[in-house]
Amino acid sequence: xxxxxxxxxxxxxxxxxxxxxxxxxxxxxxxxxxxxxxxxxxxxxxxxxxxxxxxxxxxxxxxxxxxxxxxxxxxxxxxxxxxxxxxxxxxxxxxxxxxxxxxxxxxxxxxxxxxxxxxxxxxxxxxxxxxxxxxxxxxxxxxxxxxxxxxxxxxxxxxxxxxxxxxxxxxxxxxxxxxxxxxxxxxxxxxxxxxxxxxxxxxxxxxxxxxxxxxxxxxxxxxxxxxxxxxxxxxxxxxxxxxxxxxxxxxxxxx
Numbered sequence: 613x614x615x616x617x618x619x620x621x622x623x624x625x626x627x628x629x630x631x632x633x634x635x636x637x638x639x640x641x642x643x644x645x646x647x648x649x650x651x652x653x654x655x656x657x658x659x660x661x662x663x664x665x666x667x668x669x670x671x672x673x674x675x676x677x678x679x680x681x682x683x684x685x686x687x688x689x690x691x692x693x694x695x696x697x698x699x700x701x702x703x704x705x706x707x708x709x710x711x712x713x714x715x716x717x718x719x720x721x722x723x724x725x726x727x728x729x730x731x732x733x734x735x736x737x738x739x740x741x742x743x744x745x746x747x748x749x750x751x752x753x754x755x756x757x758x759x760x761x762x763x764x765x766x767x768x769x770x771x772x773x774x775x776x777x778x779x780x781x782x783x784x785x786x787x788x789x790x791x792x793x794x795x796x797x798x799x800x801x802x803x804x805x806x807x808x809x810x811x812x813x814x815x816x817x818x819x820x821x822x823x824x825x826x827x828x829x830x831x832x833x834x835x836x837x838x839x840x841x842x843x844x845x846x847x848x849x850x851x852x853x854x855x856x857x858x859x860x861x862x863x864x865x866x867x
Contacts, residue, residue, distance in 0.1 A: 626818045628658025633671065633819035637826020639849060640675060642834045643842070644683075644787030645766040646849040647672065655819075663815065666807045669799050670816040671823045676792040678827065683792065686785035688778070694745050695769055696793040698752025699759065703797070706757035722758055726854035729771040733847055738775050765794070767850055780842040784834065 636651030648668060655664035741747075751772045759765025769790055773783045802808060837845070 625658045626815070629655045629664070629667065629815050629819045630822040632658070632664075633823035634826045636668070637675075637823040637828075638830040638833075639826075641827040641830020641832075642837070643770075643830075643846055643849055644679075644784035645770050645791065646852075647675075648766065649764070649849060649852055659815065662807075663811060666802050666812045667815045667819060669795065669802055670808070670812065671819060672791065672795045673799060674820070675823070675827055676788070676795050679788040680792050683785040683788035686781055687789040688782060688786055689789070691743060691748055692786050692789045692793070694748040695752035695755070695772075696790055698749035698754075699756035699765060699769075699790075699794060700797050702753035702756030703759055703765075705753075706759060709757065720858070722764060723854050723858050725758075726764060726767050726850060729767065730847055730851050730854065733771060733775055733850075738777075743776075759794075766791070770846060770850060774843055774846045780834075780837070780839050783842075783846075 632651045632654035635654060636647040639646030639650045648665075651668050652661065652664055655667065658664075659667075751768050755765045755768040758767060766787070770787060773786050776783075778786075834842070
């Protein structure tokens with residue numbers, strides 16, 4: 613027990629992770645995505661990304677179970693299944709690209725891609741064609757590749773569903789179901805690589821109440837939001853993803 617306690621983070625780090633969990637939970641509860649976009653940069657400033665990312669995986673295991681029943685009922689399950697399949701297949705490809713490419717240049721390229729997606733959505737242009745399986749698989753694969761390179765895997769599916777005519781409840785359910793599938797894959801990969809330890813479990817327990825409060829608050833806000841407000845908030849979250857994904861912040865997060 614003494615060895616375990618010796619490796620626990622200080623109080624300031626716990627408070628930083630809890631604050632990041634509250635902000636990430638608000639985003640996740642409201643829109644169905646955005647937890648990683650908000651939590652990872654903020655928590656990384658307190659404990660570093662190697663500790664922060666596995667903590668979020670544990671928190672997401674619980675949140676996915678909470679949202680899963682409603683997501684399964686409301687989501688377009690065929691679309692989610694095809695898109696999730698593409699994402700799972702492409703995550704290793706993204707990691708390989710990251711390993712073989714200058715990561716800073718690659719992340720600047722991804723930032724430009726995300727900003728382009730925001731510009732297209734804000735312009736009012738929409739894809740009016742059919743939701744074909746190859747296209748959905750491609751959107752998921754792009755998300756998986758972006759997840760493997762810069763933890764921006766939620767952006768392509770969010771941009772896709774926000775740009776469609778589906779109601780906000782369906783978009784949110786799609787994202788919740790999509791992340792439930794990915795969380796299983798990511799958690800299994802982290803466990804296989806030995807990324808979970810006593811410190812991860814302690815941080816997750818410490819951040820759990822704040823994350824739960826954020827999820828509750830975000831869900832309550834979703835119930836009050838109009839379709840226009842929901843989509844505007846979704847666009848803002850994607851924009852935040854682009855800004856936080858820039859290499860400019862690396863000196864502050866220890867990456």
